[in-house]
Amino acid sequence: MPYTKADSQLHQIFEAYKQRTIKRVFFVACGGSSALMYPSKYFLDCESKHITAEVFSSNEFIHRNPQSLNEHSLVILCSHKGKTPETTEAAKFAKSKGALTVSLMYVEHAPLADESDFIVNYSWISAGHMEPHPEIMNYAILYKLSMGLLYIKEGNRKYEKLLSSLDNLGGVFEKVMKQHEEQVKAYAEQYKDEKIIYTMASGANYGMAYSFAICILMEMQWIHSHAIHAGEFFHGPFEILDKDVPFILLMGLDETRPLEERALAFLEQYGEKRIVIDAKTFDLTGIDEEVKGYLAPLVINFVLRMLALALSKARNHPLETRRYMFKVPY
Amino acid sequence: MPYTKADSQLHQIFEAYKQRTIKRVFFVACGGSSALMYPSKYFLDCESKHITAEVFSSNEFIHRNPQSLNEHSLVILCSHKGKTPETTEAAKFAKSKGALTVSLMYVEHAPLADESDFIVNYSWISAGHMEPHPEIMNYAILYKLSMGLLYIKEGNRKYEKLLSSLDNLGGVFEKVMKQHEEQVKAYAEQYKDEKIIYTMASGANYGMAYSFAICILMEMQWIHSHAIHAGEFFHGPFEILDKDVPFILLMGLDETRPLEERALAFLEQYGEKRIVIDAKTFDLTGIDEEVKGYLAPLVINFVLRMLALALSKARNHPLETRRYMFKVPY
Incomplete structure (x- = not known):
């Protein structure tokens, strides 16, 4: 597989993973973008010994204001066009609590990007068409982020299996x-x-x-x-x-x-x-x-x-x- | 308020809280009994600095088999008649992982009780009638268990406010x-x-x-x-x-x-x-x-x-x- 822009963005995020203790992952988005994150939460629930995961709709996340959100949290957000106001607000909120914020979006520039530590651009194609880059589709990026996290933090080898399978x-x-x-x-x-x-x-x-x-x-x-x-x-x-x-x-x-x-x-x-x-x-x-x-x-x-x-x-x-x-x- | 059977059961559970480190609470039940637990998860999300909470339907809990379930977990289960097979199985499963298991039920004796470290009996009355003991209804017991936990572990004073309010x-x-x-x-x-x-x-x-x-x-x-x-x-x-x-x-x-x-x-x-x-x-x-x-x-x-x-x-x-x-x- 050629080295893509998403790969380079992920590389930087993995470096950031290495530089901090991560105890809890919050998957934060709205509607369809939130639904994308359930499989990654499932993976972390099943396989992580020390890192817990939670999915919240963006506005619920902000107003619930979890006390466990802090500098040891990784907050993964997603908005297709990066313009969902609640999600942009959630990124800002998470950063204010010291969390590491990573946002997925299809577009290159967007309000959500401005409020996030890192972004990853995914590939996307409308329903009924072939996915030309399934290895960087939104679900795949989310698995790379979550399986990559456990690879780095707990030596979980599913990440390697994921990469070869995505090909x-x-x-x-x-x-x-x-x-x-x-x-x-x-x-x-x-x-x-x-x-x-x-x-x-x-x-x-x-x-x-x-x-x-x-x-x-x-x-x-x-x-x-x-x-x-x-x-x-x-x-x-x-x-x-x-x-x-x-x-x-x-x-x-x-x-x-x-x-x-x-x-x-x-x-x-x-x-x-x-x-x-x-x-x-x-x-x-x-x-x-x-x-x-x-x-x-x-x-x-x-x-x-x-x-x-x-x-x-x-x-x-x-x-x-x-x-x-x-x-x-x- | 007179000292009830539930109070005495809770007293024993609080003693057990004191004797172990609790990092994670799993609320495990099915259907209506599961829905009962959402407010207590909301409380823990909002107020706990160190303890994370999760709600799972009983069978999902067993099959998802969370790696973070261990001797530092508190598993709170509920079944009205204590006979929901998935929930009894979930209690057994949680105990096998070393977790502290506490089960709520309306009845005094039931399969779920046999598989749990502790039980609490709640009061219950059918729809449209007055609740003679709201302070020991299922939701109240769940709050006592979750607010009591943060009272003991993190000095959170909501538990005291809860007790006076329930009266x-x-x-x-x-x-x-x-x-x-x-x-x-x-x-x-x-x-x-x-x-x-x-x-x-x-x-x-x-x-x-x-x-x-x-x-x-x-x-x-x-x-x-x-x-x-x-x-x-x-x-x-x-x-x-x-x-x-x-x-x-x-x-x-x-x-x-x-x-x-x-x-x-x-x-x-x-x-x-x-x-x-x-x-x-x-x-x-x-x-x-x-x-x-x-x-x-x-x-x-x-x-x-x-x-x-x-x-x-x-x-x-x-x-x-x-x-x-x-x-x-x-």
Whole structure:
């Protein structure tokens, strides 16, 4: 892989990691940018002996004002165009507490960059297209930041496995795209008139379910939705299930897969409308066994973005249509 | 206040607190019992300098298998009847990692008790009735456990304010009941035919929104729902809002109130169906200023339980009706 701008930005951040004690990571962003961070929190929860991780929506972070935020904190923020006011404010707030602040954005210059110690620019491409640089897409950068942290601080070797696997992610995406091309169109036709569609997942995949529910279904398609945790499903939400209630179930390869399998069995028995995106059906050649659970959500998300596009076409409701966002004051 | 059984159980737990270093608290439960714990996590996030807190659904906790779970962890669990299999399993798992395990339950003997170092029995009464012992209701016990922890470990004095305030909580409930008696019936009549009702809140109140969505609306009334975080609302979910989409907005008194106020302004401008439960309208005489933000959600929840009962009556759908829970294998 050629040495990219993002690599050079990451190199500087890793040097900064080495120069301070880091006890706690705060992942801070809003909406879809926040959902991006769930897999990295999952990784830190699972593997870090000494560093704890937390995900907060930007404004909640500022107002909750965690006392554990200090010079031993790493705050990772993200805003696609670097202009989300709450996130810029959160970076400023975190810096005022002495934390190391690292912000991801697609653009090169933005208010968020001005308030951050370091930035990383990620690559991005709209739904339904191939990702030309999956190794520097937003999720990949976030894993590099979190796995890189544990590599430096705790000698965790997943970072090396991540790097070699990311080199092969483009190939995986290509195969998954071919595999699902017809399938997502069929799903879109089948579910285009639904008024409500729930999403469900657990572990590293939950963020994908959250993102699809709030950004794709609610925001971009005006379909009622919300993400249900596959474990919580059995403690309340499952009573809503009937033959005519559609669910999108994500099934990953991480340690929590048994929760998703249990949910699947129930959906199969009592529901009739479901879309199951199962990472077990993917050809993941080139992805190291040890990071498959962590990378599966990125591949699942690739399929979800194909589904989003197919749904928007079947419904004649472009993904760009908004009634409030960036249109009215709020 | 008479010295209760719960007080004696708490006394033993506080002695155990003194005998070990506690770096991290895991709140572990399922569904409604998990939602109970959000306010205590909020308190620890806001006020603890050294102790971090995390809420996990029981099965997610076991499978995620956090590396930071060890002999310096306090794991607080809850199950009303002490028979939730995932939670019992989680207690066993936490003990095997050397953590101090404390379990709340309504019943005296249960599988969960057998797997825990300590238990606390809370008082409980069904929706729409007065709470005869609010100072030992589940939320109060959880605050005693978390505020007591910071009292012992960091000299945080909120615990003292909590105790004196809890003595007056019954009086607050009585006044709030009278204040809302007619209002909840009117709301129930107005919204009884809705197919979907969202809930929304932030900070210490978010757990109440989550609980009402998954336990009352989805589980007990079979109404589509989910809890939206008031900050996240503006980053996707708000696009679903239209004049005919009902929201229940909870407004508390904690530091995140500006988020709820911003959501209210938007709901008022673009929606027409909303139930607002605002703690600012409550007579909180006897509740110490310093813990009002923490105790407001308990009072909000009292109103929500009145609303649940009113809704169930208006819809002729008893709160006890289930199609799957405890009826079919899952």
